[in-house]
Amino acid sequence: MALNIPKCLELVNIDKGMTSPAAKVPYYPLVVDRGKGATVIDVDGNHYIDLLSSAGAVNTGHCHPRIVDAIKKQTENLILYTPVYMYHEPLIQLSQKLFDITPGEYRKRVFYGLCGSDANDGTIKMARTATKRKKIISFYRAYHGSTYGALSLSAVSLPMHRGLGPLLPEIHHIPYPDVYRTPYSGMDEDDVTKYCVERINELFKTCVPAEEVAAIFFEPIQGDAGLIVPPKSYVKALRQICDTYNILFVSEEVQQGFGRTGKWFGIENFDVVPDVVVMGKAIASGMPLGAVVAKAELMEQWEAPAHLFTAAGNPVCCAAACATVDVIRDEKLRENATAIGAYALARLKEMQNRFEFIGDVRGIGLSIGVDLVKDRETKERNTEAAAKICYQAWQKGLLLSFFSGSVLRIQPPLVISKDQMESALSKIEEAFEDYESGIIPDSVLETVKGW
Ligand SMILES: Cc1ncc(COP(=O)(O)O)c(C=O)c1O
Known part of the structure; x- marks a missing residue:
């Protein structure tokens, strides 16, 4: 029926x-x-x-009572006073909570946005400023969002790109290690890791000097590409490459973060510590919020107003995000x-x-x-x-x-x-x-x- x-x-x-x-x-x-x-x-x-x-x-889950309660209480108190000019407590509380749950035992700093897309744009800007390098590496079939920076990182769907250029320059795409649709038939996990690592080395040998690369944007499971789970050996090799050439390892956690994979962040499944964690989507249980946590020394290289939005990190979204972290942990x-x-x-x-x-x-x-x-x-x-x-x-x-x-x-x-x-x-x-x-x-x- x-x-x-x-x-x-x-x-x-x-x-x-x-x-x-x-x-x-x-x-x-x-x-x-x-x-x-x-x-x-x-x-x-x-x-x-x-x-x-x-x-x-x-x-x-939809309308979790503790999230609803946090939003209601905060809405009655203060909806927005822009954190660009003043301070508010929910944001300060949230920053501490994010530092506690993100991987990495280093000193951290954070900036906020309104969604996953602008979090990626901010990360490109921050990576370029901090490293004084321009080139960025991303993956074929990745979706990173709809703003121009995030779109430039993405390579998943032609209608997303058609007619929209020019995009951000200096972004290069490499194959994501897919162990199901392998580059050649008969490849096992190790073969795929080897092949995909070779593609990076080939790039570095032919047209992209490694010392000009600021960051590699990596999803710990490639989401919109169809939830591709990479081999652990590849993720570790990628970390190694980043260490060798002083390239920032960005874990793009917009889709896999906040408990989705059974860990706070997807990258924790691979025993690799990133330099930057990009967050969005589930961070505030449906309220519009994005956040980027990174090593403090990276975040300390740029000045206002290099990256700020009037309503980013507004009190209501921050209160929802604090409650989100508490609910994921307590329940x-x-x-x-x-x-x-x-x-x-x-x-x-x-x-x-x-x-x-x-x-x-x-x-x-x-x-x-x-x-x-x-x-x-x-x-x-x-x-x-x-x-x-x-x-x-x-x-x-x-x-x-x-x-x-x-x-x-x-x-x-x-x-x-x-x-x-x-x-x-x-x-x-x-x-x-x-x-x-x-x-x-x-x-x-x-x-x-x-x-
Ligand atoms: C991995 C990933 N990054 C970024 C985004 C963009 O997030 P938003 O739509 O909140 O801007 C998405 C959205 O689907 C995503 O899956």
């Missing part, structure tokens, strides 16, 4: 005539009205288990991400044995990708399967999406219970069966586009 969504459809129709298409990746007409924990409810009263967490921004959400994530990964791997179109299941904690293919040999991406399965899951009460053309994105709020995850996995399995039996009509492809 199809979902009953008259009000959703009506509202989506109105929105279609107003919102710029550049700002919407279409999945299905879900108009969210309310959310609680790992559940969202649409304007027609339908309930869904949320496997997307608002693009990984709501790790503490053991990292532990829950590890336990539920391991369970989901195992169940999805079982499904891989059953369904030929599942090419790969990978992830750490509650950051899991299910890569759908047309053929297990060629690994050609199966966008049609991904779109149909997401549509069908939505019909069954599951908020499921995909990215990178073929990868189902399993990133629920970290408060998700075992029962909720079990129910979500059953719905996914049913959607897989429906896809396999061919009952999901092609017409749904008009609705679900994804990216």
